[in-house]
Amino acid sequence: MRMMMRILLLVSAFNGLTQRAWCALTDAGHDVGVEIAPAFDTPEALTAAVAEADPDLILCPFLKHRVPEEVWGRWTTVVVHPGPVGDRGPSSLDHAILTRQERWGVTALSTVEEMDAGPVWATSTFPLPDVPVAKSALYNGPVADAAMACVTEVVRMVAAGEEPVPADDLPRDVPGTGELPLLRRPAFAVDWSLPVEELARRVAAADGAPGAPAEIAGERYCLFDAVATPEVLDPQAAPGAVVGRDVDAVALAATDGTLWVGYAATLGERRGTKLPARSVLDPHTASPRHDAPGELAECRYERDGDVGILTFRSYNGAMHTEQCRRLTAAVQAARLDDTAVLVLRGTDSLFSNGIHLGVIDAAQNPATEAWANIQAIDDLCEAIATADQLTVAAFTASAGAGGVMTALCxxxxxxxxxxxLNPYYDMGIYGSELHTWSVEARVGQEVADQLLTGCLPVSAPRAADLGLIDGVGPRDAGEFDAWLAQRAAELVRPTERATAEQAARRRAPARPLSYHRTIELAEMARDLFDDRHGFAARRRGFLRKTAAAETPARLRFTTRSTAALAEVR
Known part of the structure; x- marks a missing residue:
């Protein structure tokens, strides 16, 4: 019989990995609570909160703050470090990408006085690709998978009464590991005299934060989302010059090729908001092109027999107004194809979180831009919901808010x-994307109300149990692609298609979609233009990564977990 434990997640933020751990542990039946470390002014306050919770185990899947000795000396406290056995320091993934490591890992260690130096509970390693992958994609993919393997092993060991092993007694799966220094922004500087592949590697290593600083046309910027290509677009251009643009991506000349950049930010005393590169680098004088690398392609349509597959990509999951309009046009074009099934999917590391808060915040009139953005994503939802083909939405990566609701259409x-999945809105807005129809149609009113108001994440298996989604495929990206192709092909068959269409008809809206859209937009108008629930302040806090002032009550042990939602059905 499995031992059910009271597990506290002590974290710096309720980020993607923390949410995944919370879901997995909750789904397994454990009593799980969260405390956000920066919400406590003093070590004594944090210790008091832990004492009140009195957990069987403290897990720290994402923690940048020091744990007081009064905590780790009394309660078993395990930190998940994004580095292999022997690695120490706060910039592990940055170093791994910059130094071209062939293999990396994650290690779960007991907390001790010295950071990342405690005995080891579990470790898991994985290969790194030759072509640099953005740090966020690496973190949300192989690192998160390895971290979850470690979390599972830690829980098993604690339940079995086993003890961790001193790091020096374990083999070094990644040789040469040791303590590495914190890397600050200058360490990622884009030196235009370097090979283009090295420039892309620096941008990848600095992805998310702190960003790779670069000088372009005498101005300072931070670059993100970059891909190197060997093609020289303008032999006369000096390295660092803008030499082309393709939709939102901007091409910059390099010594031996071209650095295509998808996102950028101004860099003054502080870094500006990350925005589509075209809007930041102002390349309007550059020639428009249609040869940006496929890795930056906003959407791609392919046909496999009677199945059409539309893959879309949104950096960090945010979709701004023009992007939503282009994606809607792509869906409408795909609808004209004589396929039986239309699949809409994200990339291996990205799906969607809905509207683009960064572009909204940077607009001259944020409320007006937000209004245009929500109208544009609603158009996308209607295009999906009214397609003649049987439509299939595939969550290839985690999603939130409007991104979840769009797929549910x-x-x-x-x-x-x-x-x-985070099927709710918690940014001070009512939300739209036809959610007043799609969520309730799938799970019923009572569960829909709990999902939308409870503001708690849901794992894919739990979402399937609730009826929110229709199936869960393999975790491995390649295996999932094959599984998805097989499922789509099966839906072409008359019997399978008829069954799916019958289920869709049961969920069909009783009123026109315009009814739901009108109700939602009436609420959104008040949230955007009257700011009745603090959308402006919440948006700015999110973009500036303002530390939480307190742990939300819904995350503490008193919260009713999403595991209990299944009982409502």
Whole structure:
């Protein structure tokens, strides 16, 4: 019989990995609570909160703050470090990408006085690709998978009464590991005399934060989302010059090729908001092109027999107004194809979180831009919901808010294992994307109300149990792609298609979609233009990564977990 434990997640933020751990542990039946470390002014206050919770185990899947000795000396406290056995320091993934490591890992260690120096509970390693992958994609993919393997092993060991092993007694799966220094922004500086592949590697290593600083046309910027290509677009251009643009991406000349950049930010005393590169680098004088690398392609349509597959990409999951309009046009074009099934999917590391808060905040009139953005994503939802083909939405990566709701407009919704869904709005807005129809149609009013108001994440398996989605495929990206292709092909068959269409008809709206859209937009108008629930302040806090002032009550042990939602059905 499995031992059910009271597990406290002590974290710096309730980020994607923390949410995945919370979901997995909750789904397994454990009593799980969260405390956000920066919400406590003093070590004594944090210790008092832990004492009140009195957990069997403290897990720290994402923690940048020091744990007081009064905590780790009394309660078993395990930190999940994004580095292999022997690695120490706060910039592990940055170093791994910059130094071209062939293999990396994650290690779960007991907390001791010295950071990342405690005995080891579990470790898991994985290969790193030759072509640099953005740090966020690496973190949300292989690192998160390895971290979850470690979390599972830690819980098993604690339940079995086993003890961790001193790091020096374990083999070094990644040789040469040791303590590495904190890397600050200058360490990622884009030196235009370097090979283009090295420039892309620096941008990848600095992805998310702190960003790779670069000088372009005498101005300072931070670059993100970059891909190197060997093609020289303008032999006369000096390295660092803008030489082209393709949709939102901007091409910059390099010594031996071209650095295509998808996102950028101004860099003054502080870094500006990350925005589509075209809007930041102002390349309007550069020639428009249509040869940006496929890795930056906003959407791609392919046909496999009677199945059409539309893959879309949104950096960090945010979709601004023009992007939503282009994606809607792509869906409408795909609808004209004589396919039986239309699949809409994200990339291996990205799906969608809905509207683009950064572009909204940077607009001259944020409320007006937000209004245009929500109208544009609603158009996308209607295009999906009214397609003649049987539509399939595939969560290839975690999603939130409007991104979840957009997918729920499809007839069939599938997900990759390990995905976490946040099917609610918590940014001071009512939300739209036809959610007043799609969520309730799938799970019923009572569960829909709990999902939308409870503001708690849901794992893919739990979402399937609730009826929110229709199936869960393998975690491995390649295996999931094959599984998804097989499921889509099966839906072409008359019997399978008829069954799916029958289920879709049961969920069909009783009123016109315009009814739901009108109700939602009436609420959104008040939230955007009257700011009745603090959308402006919440948006700015999110973009500036303002530390939480307190742990939300919904995350503490008193919260009713999403595991209990299944009982409502």
């Amino acid at each position: 499809a007839d069939v919704v599938l997900s990759r294992d390990g995905v976490v």
